[in-house]
Amino acid sequence: MTKKNSLSLKHLVRAVELVYRSSPKWTFINSILTILRGLIPLLLLLVVKQLIDVVDPSNGIDSINNTEILKSLSLVGSFFLLNAISGSVNSLTRERQSHFLKDYIQKLIHSKTVHLPYGYFEDSSYQDLFFRAINEANFRPGKVFYSILGLFQNTITLLVMLSVLTTFNWLLIPVLLGIGIPIIFFRMYYSRKEYELKLEQTEDERRLQYFNRLLVGKDFAKEVRIFNLSKTFSNKYNQVRDEVRNKQWSISKSKTLRESIVQILSTIILLVVFSFIISEAIKGNITNGAMAMYFLALQRSYAVLQELLTRMSSLLEDNLFLKNFFDFQNIEIPAQKNAKGNFPLPLQNGIVFKNVSFKYPNTDRYVFHDLNLSIPAGHTVALVGANGSGKTTIVKLLAGLYKPTNGEILFDKNNLSKIHPSDLAENISIIFQDFMLYNVSAKDNIRFGNMRRPFSMEQITDAAKNAGIHNIFDNLKDGYDTHLGTLFKDSEMLSRGEWQRTALARSFYNDAQVIILDEPTSSLDAYTEANLINHFKEITKKRTAIIVSHRLSTIHLADTIIVLKDGEICENGSYEDLISLKGEFYNMINVYQNPLS
Numbered sequence: 001m002t003k004k005n006s007l008s009l010k011h012l013v014r015a016v017e018l019v020y021r022s023s024p025k026w027t028f029i030n031s032i033l034t035i036l037r038g039l040i041p042l043l044l045l046l047v048v049k050q051l052i053d054v055v056d057p058s059n060g061i062d063s064i065n066n067t068e069i070l071k072s073l074s075l076v077g078s079f080f081l082l083n084a085i086s087g088s089v090n091s092l093t094r095e096r097q098s099h100f101l102k103d104y105i106q107k108l109i110h111s112k113t114v115h116l117p118y119g120y121f122e123d124s125s126y127q128d129l130f131f132r133a134i135n136e137a138n139f140r141p142g143k144v145f146y147s148i149l150g151l152f153q154n155t156i157t158l159l160v161m162l163s164v165l166t167t168f169n170w171l172l173i174p175v176l177l178g179i180g181i182p183i184i185f186f187r188m189y190y191s192r193k194e195y196e197l198k199l200e201q202t203e204d205e206r207r208l209q210y211f212n213r214l215l216v217g218k219d220f221a222k223e224v225r226i227f228n229l230s231k232t233f234s235n236k237y238n239q240v241r242d243e244v245r246n247k248q249w250s251i252s253k254s255k256t257l258r259e260s261i262v263q264i265l266s267t268i269i270l271l272v273v274f275s276f277i278i279s280e281a282i283k284g285n286i287t288n289g290a291m292a293m294y295f296l297a298l299q300r301s302y303a304v305l306q307e308l309l310t311r312m313s314s315l316l317e318d319n320l321f322l323k324n325f326f327d328f329q330n331i332e333i334p335a336q337k338n339a340k341g342n343f344p345l346p347l348q349n350g351i352v353f354k355n356v357s358f359k360y361p362n363t364d365r366y367v368f369h370d371l372n373l374s375i376p377a378g379h380t381v382a383l384v385g386a387n388g389s390g391k392t393t394i395v396k397l398l399a400g401l402y403k404p405t406n407g408e409i410l411f412d413k414n415n416l417s418k419i420h421p422s423d424l425a426e427n428i429s430i431i432f433q434d435f436m437l438y439n440v441s442a443k444d445n446i447r448f449g450n451m452r453r454p455f456s457m458e459q460i461t462d463a464a465k466n467a468g469i470h471n472i473f474d475n476l477k478d479g480y481d482t483h484l485g486t487l488f489k490d491s492e493m494l495s496r497g498e499w500q501r502t503a504l505a506r507s508f509y510n511d512a513q514v515i516i517l518d519e520p521t522s523s524l525d526a527y528t529e530a531n532l533i534n535h536f537k538e539i540t541k542k543r544t545a546i547i548v549s550h551r552l553s554t555i556h557l558a559d560t561i562i563v564l565k566d567g568e569i570c571e572n573g574s575y576e577d578l579i580s581l582k583g584e585f586y587n588m589i590n591v592y593q594n595p596l597s
């Protein structure tokens with residue numbers, strides 16, 4: 001075996017460990033049942049031989065004893081029944097265990113995923129790893145476990161059958177092994193090939209999933225119809241699918257062709273051995289019962305050997321795929337290791353970006369170079385600038401979703417990277433441009449802003465009032481208990497602006513020291529916005545607030561306006577200062593006010 005092809009014991013042991021941890025009781029029950037089922041073929045073989053011998057007329061008609069026949073028959077019947085029933089029971093116990101295993105693996109995946117640094121979700125190579133790990137994780141460890149159990153069962157049966165065959169001729173053992181060895185090498189070769197193809201096709205498989213979502217997903221349904229895109233997406237889907245399928249099909253064809261040749265050769269060898277057994281029976285060297293027993297033993301050994309080889313090659317394949325799952329499990333979660341500090345309570349001096357440089361992972365382009373920025377505690381700061389100037393990136397950095405490539409971000413003297421994520425989340429409330437729409441009750445949509453806060457309907461309605469959504473929720477058929485969205489029945493759908501107000505209520509509900517609003521009024525009508533501005537003033541009064549906005553009315557709220565251009569601060573001051581400066585901000589405001597001039 002080459003190093004690449006070798007079975008890594010480490011992954012297999014880890015997989016079995018996983019299965020055991022998911023349910024020790026069912027692991028034990030299944031192991032015992034498997035061993036028992038490995039022994040049943042021997043018992044069957046012995047009773048069949050006994051039956052044939054008691055009914056064999058060549059022993060003389062007088063020697064036939066009806067009681068003996070009945071005894072042998074009932075034994076054969078009992079073992080057949082035992083074989084069938086134990087098979088059914090074993091299927092049931094395996095099904096039960098697979099439930100536990102799936103739940104356990106799902107739990108591992110969830111707990112790993114929710115703690116992964118956010119950057120992973122915007123990184124395409126991670127998406128490949130995640131796709132492979134998730135797709136395979138639900139069944140691979142269970143498959144490994146059953147392959148190993150099956151391997152044991154097959155080995156027991158094979159050893160028993162071989163020991164029966166040695167009573168006829170020990171040369172049958174090397175003959176059987178001679179059939180098996182080429183098959184295992186052949187299967188190893190194809191397992192590797194199939195695995196490599198799967199790796200190579202991961203991105204295409206994700207692309208297929210994506211085009212499928214474009215065709216069937218709710219979020220895309222509108223544009224697919226109005227731009228008449230269904231044919232375009234369907235063609236793209238078919239094109240990628242055909243490429244993927246053709247490669248898989250060509251490997252499968254070549255595998256089947258070669259496997260058929262190997263099978264023909266093995267069958268010829270078996271026929272030669274069968275003829276030899278028959279000739280021994282004709283010569284009278286063995287009884288008819290013994291001949292039948294050797295026939296069965298040989299046929300069974302061959303079948304078990306095939307099963308055993310299939311299991312070994314499938315273990316090899318499982319081992320390769322398990323590597324993906326364990327690679328995913330092995331991803332380190334740095335924040336939890338190093339970030340044990342607290343958020344300053346209260347924030348006294350403010351937030352400082354000190355020589356912060358940043359580029360997104362897997363890109364070469366810096367969004368910021370040595371950015372220095374200061375936001376005094378208790379102040380409201382507006383970040384303004386053209387699209388792509390870096391406003392949202394600053395928010396993502398403040399939220400701890402990304403770490404600066406160089407430099408540091410300080411809350412008073414505390415470095416952000418040392419603050420525990422949950423403490424940070426509790427002290428910074430953020431609404432992003434692409435806020436989430438939760439298909440749960442109106443009440444929960446707001447509560448999600450801070451689940452650590454003891455439940456208080458009064459505080460929930462306060463937040464809703466501040467965000468200007470209270471009247472709407474109050475008038476829903478079940479008030480705040482009404483489910484929102486379109487996913488589940490009896491839900492009520494909101495307009496985009498109403499969803500935005502719900503998201504605002506969620507961030508207001510988290511009574512945090514720092515509040516960050518990224519385009520908080522982009523979907524609001526002029527009346528609602530004007531109304532909200534007064535609430536904003538109230539809410540931001542005792543807090544440090546950062547508002548990202550292109551809207552003049554919202555920018556007006558700020559004590560200080562920071563103007564960003566290509567990742568650099570080009571102006572910084574009060575509204576009046578910047579207007580009198582007649583620079584970038586002044587020009588921007590002019591364009592907003594007179595867009596056609």
Ligand SMILES: Nc1ncnc2c1ncn2[C@@H]1O[C@H](COP(=O)(O)OP(=O)(O)OP(=O)(O)O)[C@@H](O)[C@H]1O
Pocket residue numbers: 122360363367385386387388389390391392393394
């Ligand atoms: N996940 C990402 N990976 C790589 N580059 C990114 C990513 N997100 C943003 N960028 C790049 O970073 C730069 C700043 O983007 P950012 O979203 O911060 O701009 P913005 O000022 O908020 O723009 P807008 O006004 O359009 O919201 C852009 O050039 C953008 O292409």
